[in-house]
Each structure stands twice: as structure tokens, then as C-alpha cells.
Amino acid sequence: MGFRYLPMTDKDRRAMLEEIGVESTDELFADIPEDVRYKGELKIKPALSEPVLTKELSRLANQNANTKEYTSFLGAGVYDHYIPSIVNHVISRSEFYTAYTPYQPEISQGELQAIFEFQTMVAQLTGMDVANSSMYDGGTALAEAVTLSAGHTKRSKVLVSRAVHPESIQVIETYAYAQDLELVYIDLIDGKTDLQHLKAELDEDTAGVVVQYPNFYGVIEPLADVKEALEQQDKTMMIVSSNPLSLGYLTPPGHMGADIVVGDTQVFGIPAQFGGPHCGYFATTKKLMRKVPGRLVGQTVDEEGRRGFVLTLQAREQHIRRDKATSNICSNQALNALATSVALSALGKNGIKEMAYQSMQKARFAKTKLVEAGVPVVYNDAYFNEFVVDLGKDVADVNKVLLEKGIIGGFDLGQVDQHLSTQMLIAVTELRTRDEIETLAKELGDVYANRKLSTPI
Numbered sequence: 001m002g003f004r005y006l007p008m009t010d011k012d013r014r015a016m017l018e019e020i021g022v023e024s025t026d027e028l029f030a031d032i033p034e035d036v037r038y039k040g041e042l043k044i045k046p047a048l049s050e051p052v053l054t055k056e057l058s059r060l061a062n063q064n065a066n067t068k069e070y071t072s073f074l075g076a077g078v079y080d081h082y083i084p085s086i087v088n089h090v091i092s093r094s095e096f097y098t099a100y101t102p103y104q105p106e107i108s109q110g111e112l113q114a115i116f117e118f119q120t121m122v123a124q125l126t127g128m129d130v131a132n133s134s135m136y137d138g139g140t141a142l143a144e145a146v147t148l149s150a151g152h153t154k155r156s157k158v159l160v161s162r163a164v165h166p167e168s169i170q171v172i173e174t175y176a177y178a179q180d181l182e183l184v185y186i187d188l189i190d191g192k193t194d195l196q197h198l199k200a201e202l203d204e205d206t207a208g209v210v211v212q213y214p215n216f217y218g219v220i221e222p223l224a225d226v227k228e229a230l231e232q233q234d235k236t237m238m239i240v241s242s243n244p245l246s247l248g249y250l251t252p253p254g255h256m257g258a259d260i261v262v263g264d265t266q267v268f269g270i271p272a273q274f275g276g277p278h279c280g281y282f283a284t285t286k287k288l289m290r291k292v293p294g295r296l297v298g299q300t301v302d303e304e305g306r307r308g309f310v311l312t313l314q315a316r317e318q319h320i321r322r323d324k325a326t327s328n329i330c331s332n333q334a335l336n337a338l339a340t341s342v343a344l345s346a347l348g349k350n351g352i353k354e355m356a357y358q359s360m361q362k363a364r365f366a367k368t369k370l371v372e373a374g375v376p377v378v379y380n381d382a383y384f385n386e387f388v389v390d391l392g393k394d395v396a397d398v399n400k401v402l403l404e405k406g407i408i409g410g411f412d413l414g415q416v417d418q419h420l421s422t423q424m425l426i427a428v429t430e431l432r433t434r435d436e437i438e439t440l441a442k443e444l445g446d447v448y449a450n451r452k453l454s455t456p457i
Contacts, residue, residue: 065408067272071436073366075386075427076216076411077138077165077264078272081245082355082431084346087269091339099334102311112309115297115334118341125247125352126261127254128283132294134337135280135329138264139171142210142241144282144293144327145260146172147179149208149237152291157182157205161193163215164241166416172210181207191219191379191388199229208237208260213253214246218386218425219379227257243267244281246384248356260284269343270336279336289313293327358430359385366428366437373445378423386427388413391444392451395424402443407436 013025022028029037048056072080091097095110102108102115115133122131135141146158158176160169162185176183184201186209187194193211202209209230214220223240230236237259245267247253253261266278284292290313298312347355363385367377370389378388391398395412402409414421424444428437 064274065403067408070403070406070408071432071439072272072408073410073426073428073432073440074408075429076425077167077266078275078278079245079267079427079429080272080431081267081429083269083271084343086346087339087342090342091335096335096338109309111334112297112311114338114341115332116299116309117345118337119297121341121344122244122265122281122283125244125252126242126258126281126283127247127252128258128261129254129286130289130292130296131281131283132292132296132332134265134332134334135262135282135294136331136333137276137278137280138241138262138266139165139168139280140329141262141264141280141282142168142239143171143175144329145239145262146181146208146210147175147327148260148288148291148293149239150179150181152288153207153235153237155205155207155235156180157184157203158208158210159184159186159198159201159206160210161186161198161212161215161221162188163191163193163217163219163221164210164212165216168212168241188217190381191215191217192221192381193226195222195225195229198226199232202229202233202236204233206233206236208239210239210241212241213250214243214384214386216425217379217388218383220250220382220384223251223253223256223258243384245352245356245359248352249360250356250384254283259288265337265340268347269339269341277333277336279333279340293329294332355430356384359428362430362432362437363387363428365434366426366432366441369438369441370426370444373441373448375441375444375448385429386425388423388425389444390423391447392422393447394421396421398424398444398447401447402440405439405443407440407443 017024067080096114099108099111102111119131119133123129135144142164150156150158158181160172160183173183186198186201192215198209209226211221211223211226213223223238227238230238238257239260239262240253240258242253242261242263244263244265261283263281264278265281266272270278282292282294289296292313295311296313298310300308300310302308344352363383367387371377375389375391378390395409395414399409399412410424410426412421413423413425
């Protein structure tokens with residue numbers, strides 16, 4: 001047999017056709033005029049046996065550059081971090097691996113507890129009162145925060161820093177179009193949000209202000225100053241998209257007056273996976289608790305006083321109050337949220353802080369080595385573990401050369417702005433070694449030194 005599982009045999013097909021009273025599959029399409037039916041053969045390869053197909057897919061997969069075989073300095077929202085081995089042991093258990101939404105809390109206590117622990121740790125990291133059970137990804141969470149701010153304040157204008165991740169901005173634009181929201185983009189000065197421009201655009205119709213911390217270019221935004229700028233409009237909400245690992249060392253946005261803090265927990269226990277799936281988080285203040293998209297798990301006791309968990313809040317607006325809904329989200333990333341919970345539990349508070357600290361220190365070592373190699377750094381403000389350099393040549397070409405040497409280079413900023421085609425956003429995590437960093441510095445130093453040669457890279 002060429003296949004492990006056959007979903008339908010000829011006998012099954014005949015029985016189904018007999019049941020509905022037709023002689024053949026063609027009869028099912030009798031109402032479609034003959035002249036619009038496709039008479040040829042589809043241009044697809046013939047079916048393969050399972051062993052042959054598996055070998056072919058493995059061959060194709062091996063063409064990908066992965067972080068187990070290559071040294072990665074690529075970040076821009078997806079990072080190569082340490083994942084405790086216990087993570088896969090736990091999430092591979094069948095009761096978690098195959099679980100969906102815990103509609104029946106009395107038989108879903110393990111799943112509910114895992115979600116509750118995720119919520120608790122996210123709230124602690126962000127300095128917020130409550131967090132939901134997770135969202136699809138960081139971009140979705142940020143867009144949901146924007147629509148929540150508009151719905152809560154009854155305002156339609158949202159100010160968005162141009163230092164927010166470009167892909168997240170695209171998601172915001174999609175949501176805003178459907179909600180008839182006006183998006184105003186705030187310019188940058190030296191890689192961070194221009195506060196004077198923000199103040200000039202702020203008015204009584206502004207629902208929220210969106211900033212990223214650290215921002216897309218790696219610079220740490222002065223959240224306290226942003227909050228102070230919002231004081232002239234007391235209802236305007238401060239929405240912060242944040243890398244949660246950075247909060248293991250930086251002051252949490254909640255401690256600087258943020259109303260909503262969102263982001264992606266990929267940095268904790270979730271592999272890069274070529275861009276997803278990952279896990280978004282959404283944390284906010286207690287007063288906004290009943291407007292949080294998705295669901296919240298709560299802790300309680302049963303009739304005998306034993307600890308238990310329940311779905312405390314479900315803002316499932318597709319069931320009721322559709323006209324007042326601020327969100328249609330009705331699911332979450334339970335498995336990836338569990339991976340994050342296990343990773344955070346395994347690392348502990350000291351481990352998270354150490355992981356953040358090492359990322360910061362190694363990024364500074366990398367910056368020093370690059371400067372010594374003659375590569376100019378674009379921004380010199382405070383940063384976490386990412387910074388921008390200008391190589392004087394198209395980064396796309398430089399990254400091809402680096403890949404041949406076993407290095408996945410930094411993010412090509414020319415992908416988001418053609419005027420930045422020579423600038424590279426470099427991410428350095430705790431996994432990078434001295435030798436790897438020094439090798440990158442040497443290679444990029446050589447590129448910059450030879451940037452004016454006519455011979456292409």
C-alpha cells in the first residue's frame with residue numbers, strides 16, 4: 001500500500017452515492033453547463049507513495065537555512081533564543097498537544113491552569129493588572145488594542161509611531177479600514193518617536209497612541225515622556241507593543257502608565273519556525289478587563305474548597321451584542337502559550353533577567369567589535385539587543401555572501417524602505433558566542449572597507 005491512511009475507499013464512495021440517489025460523481029455537477037466545465041487535465045504532478053513523498057519533502061526542507069546549522073543575527077520580531085528542553089517534553093503530551101478550547105472546565109483543569117499561569121506571568125512581566133489567555137500573534141494583539149481604544153473612548157483617531165514594526169502596522173491598517181479609524185503616523189528623530197510631532201497631532205478625537213518598546217529599529221522609546229505628552233488629553237490611551245524578554249531587565253510599560261501592553265511571546269519557548277505560528281499576549285488595566293478580546297481564565301474553589309480554574313470572562317461577541325463588539329476574536333494560541341509558560345517557569349525570575357542581561361551585553365560587545373572594524377552604527381541612543389548599521393552596500397547582496405559562510409545576516413531594512421537598502425538591523429541574543437560575533441564583525445568590516453569597489457559582492 002502506498003498510503004498510510006485512505007480517507008475513502010471505492011466501496012465508501014459507492015455507498016455514499018447510493019445513499020443520496022445518484023449513479024456517479026459526475027451527476028453531482030449536472031447543473032453546471034457543459035461549456036464552462038474544464039475538460040483537460042490539471043497541470044500537477046501525479047500522486048506519489050508516502051515514502052517517496054516524504055523523501056521529496058525532506059529534500060525541499062533541507063534547502064532552508066535553519067538556526068541549528070547556521071549562526072543567526074536575524075531579529076526584527078523573530079529571534080533565536082535558548083529553549084529549555086523540558087518545553088517540548090511537556091507540550092508533546094497528548095492531553096496538551098491535541099487540546100483545543102477548554103469549553104468544559106470540569107474536565108479541562110490542566111489546560112485551564114496552564115492558561116492561568118500564562119496570564120499571571122505575562123501580567124507580572126508587563127506590570128499590568130490582567131492579561132488574556134493569548135492571541136494569534138503580536139501583530140493581531142496590537143491591532144486589537146487599537147480597536148479597543150477606539151471603542152472604549154468613542155474616538156476614531158489613532159496616532160502610530162513609524163518605529164512600530166511595519167508588519168504590525170499593516171495589520172493595524174487592515175483593522176482600521178474595517179472600523180473606519182483614522183491612522184496618523186508620527187515621524188522619527190534619531191530612530192525614535194518625535195514627541196513634538198506627537199503632541200502636535202494629539203487632539204480631543206485621539207483614541208490612542210501606539211509605540212513600540214524597544215522599537216523596530218532597536219531603540220528604547222522614552223515611555224515616561226510619551227505618557228507625559230498624553231496628559232493634555234486624559235482619555236487618550238497609551239498602547240505599547242513590547243518584546244517581553246526585554247521586560248526581564250527594562251522597566252515594564254505598566255510602571256510608566258501604559259493602558260494596554262501587547263507583544264509576542266516567541267522569545268520564550270517558541271522556535272522561530274520560519275515566521276510562525278507564534279503567540280501574542282494582551283495585558284491591560286483592571287478597568288478595561290471586560291473589554292479584553294478573547295478570554296480570561298480565573299482561579300476559584302469548588303464546593304469542598306479545592307483549588308480550581310474556570311473561564312471567567314469570554315468576550316465572545318459573535319454570540320451576543322454584535323453591534324457593540326470591539327472584537328470577533330474567539331480563539332487563542334493555547335499550545336504555544338503553554339510552551340511560553342513552561343519556558344518561563346523553567347527559567348524563573350533570575351533566569352529571565354540573566355537571559356535579558358546576556359542579550360544586552362552581547363549586543364554591546366557586537367556593536368563595539370563592529371565599530372572597531374570600521375562599520376558605522378546608525379543610532380546611538382539606548383537599545384536592548386538590536387541596533388542598525390550602515391554597510392554602504394545593498395544588504396540583500398551582503399546577506400547572500402554571509403549565508404555562504406554559514407551566517408544568517410541581520411534584517412535588510414531596504415525591505416521596508418528602499419532608501420535604507422544599505423542598512424542592516426542586527427539582533428544579538430544570549431546564544432551568540434564571542435567567536436560568532438567576532439566573525440560577523442570581520443565579515444561586515446571587510447564589506448564596508450570594500451564598499452566603493454566596482455566589483456559586485
